[in-house]
Amino acid sequence: MPDIIRLLPDSLANQIAAGEVVQRPASAIKELLENSIDAGATDIKVIIKEAGKTLMQVMDNGKGMSETDARMSLERHATSKISKTEDLFSIRTMGFRGEALASMAAVSQMEVRTRQPQSELGTLLYIEGSELKKQEPVACEPGTSISIKNLFYNVPARRNFLKSNGVEMKHITEEFQRVALANPEVGFSLYQNDLETYNLPAGKLSQRIVNLFGKNYKEQLASCQEETAEISILGYIGKPEFAKKTRGEQFFFVNKRFVRSNYLNHAVMNAFEGLLPEGSYPFYVLFIDIDPVHVDVNVHPTKTEIKFDDERTVYAIVRAAARQALATHNITPALDFSA
Ligand code: ADP
Numbered sequence: 660m661p662d663i664i665r666l667l668p669d670s671l672a673n674q675i676a677a678g679e680v681v682q683r684p685a686s687a688i689k690e691l692l693e694n695s696i697d698a699g700a701t702d703i704k705v706i707i708k709e710a711g712k713t714l715m716q717v718m719d720n721g722k723g724m725s726e727t728d729a730r731m732s733l734e735r736h737a738t739s740k741i742s743k744t745e746d747l748f749s750i751r752t753m754g755f756r757g758e759a760l761a762s763m764a765a766v767s768q769m770e771v772r773t774r775q776p777q778s779e780l781g782t783l784l785y786i787e788g789s790e791l792k793k794q795e796p797v798a799c800e801p802g803t804s805i806s807i808k809n810l811f812y813n814v815p816a817r818r819n820f821l822k823s824n825g826v827e828m829k830h831i832t833e834e835f836q837r838v839a840l841a842n843p844e845v846g847f848s849l850y851q852n853d854l855e856t857y858n859l860p861a862g863k864l865s866q867r868i869v870n871l872f873g874k875n876y877k878e879q880l881a882s883c884q885e886e887t888a889e890i891s892i893l894g895y896i897g898k899p900e901f902a903k904k905t906r907g908e909q910f911f912f913v914n915k916r917f918v919r920s921n922y923l924n925h926a927v928m929n930a931f932e933g934l935l936p937e938g939s940y941p942f943y944v945l946f947i948d949i950d951p952v953h954v955d956v957n958v959h960p961t962k963t964e965i966k967f968d969d970e971r972t973v974y975a976i977v978r979a980a981a982r983q984a985l986a987t988h989n990i991t992p993a994l995d996f997s998a
């Protein structure tokens with residue numbers, strides 16, 4: 660019998676891998692924004708057309724890429740962020756898997772413009788379905804601009820699976836809000852079909868919260884701070900009377916990375932015990948800073964699930980921080996005389 664196993668061509672391997680990294684326009688926005696943050700950008704502009712289905716463009720003023728790196732960045736497992744196994748235990752960057760650009764390039768028509776501040780000229784690349792169609796010098800601002808056009812143009816099943824513009828835009832906005840919350844010292848703007856829908860000047864976290872969610876949040880924030888040798892908690896929790904009937908305004912960031920955690924959410928809810936009506940959810944934005952050696956962010960390609968080596972201690976500190984914040988703002992459970 661003849662042998663039948665072969666290595667897949669890169670373009671096909673990338674397209675398959677893309678399924679995990681890029682599920683919808685919002686996942687591309689998350690990856691692009693995180694790359695801009697990792698590049699040290701202080702100003703990031705996002706342009707969206709048709710809920711990201713025809714265009715998503717992220718422009719930053721970060722450190723840019725050399726001509727060679729710009730080409731290299733499109734390869735799978737190509738990254739400037741780690742180089743050896745030990746690095747996995749000290750990750751401080753958002754990215755490290757080297758998969759995002761390769762994945763996005765496999766399932767879209769992608770244009771990259773990038774210039775290092777010290778170079779006179781930048782580089783322009785045009786890639787279609789993993790295939791490099793054009794690479795040439797270009798005059799451009801320092802920093803990087805990446806456009807993803809016609810996402811999934813070559814994966815009809817995926818494209819047809821996309822939801823309405825309203826739903827896809829909601830997901831994009833969520834990702835944008837998370838990155839903007841995690842990085843208040845960075846200025847952001849978001850344009851949706853040529854209309855500016857967010858303009859967030861660099862500033863403090865409290866200001867960022869107000870700019871993102873509304874003026875009425877200002878009076879509702881109880882500051883939260885707790886620190887041990889191993890871990891620090893910083894942020895705001897909303898006062899109990901400000902709690903809403905719907906979820907969606909609960910944010911945990913571990914080393915600036917947005918994470919979902921029912922376990923940690925429970926720690927905060929526990930601190931609110933007796934303060935909240937049944938079925939209501941308090942607002943919170945909490946930053947957990949911890950030595951990366953104690954966290955595994957490599958649980959899932961999107962990195963929103965993480966593992967702590969000592970989950971219980973983190974739980975206890977988060978709960979203590981939330982309790983302390985409520986106590987400092989004189990928020991205590993109403994005395995119950997019925998017992
Ligand atoms: P990762 O972020 O995991 O390293 P990516 O595929 O997202 O993988 O990016 C590959 C590489 O391309 C990055 O490691 C970085 O060196 C470079 N890069 C990507 N986006 C930018 C950007 N906006 N500015 C500067 N360099 C970038």
Ligand code: MG
Pocket residue numbers: 690693694753754755757759760
């Ligand atoms: Mg990345």
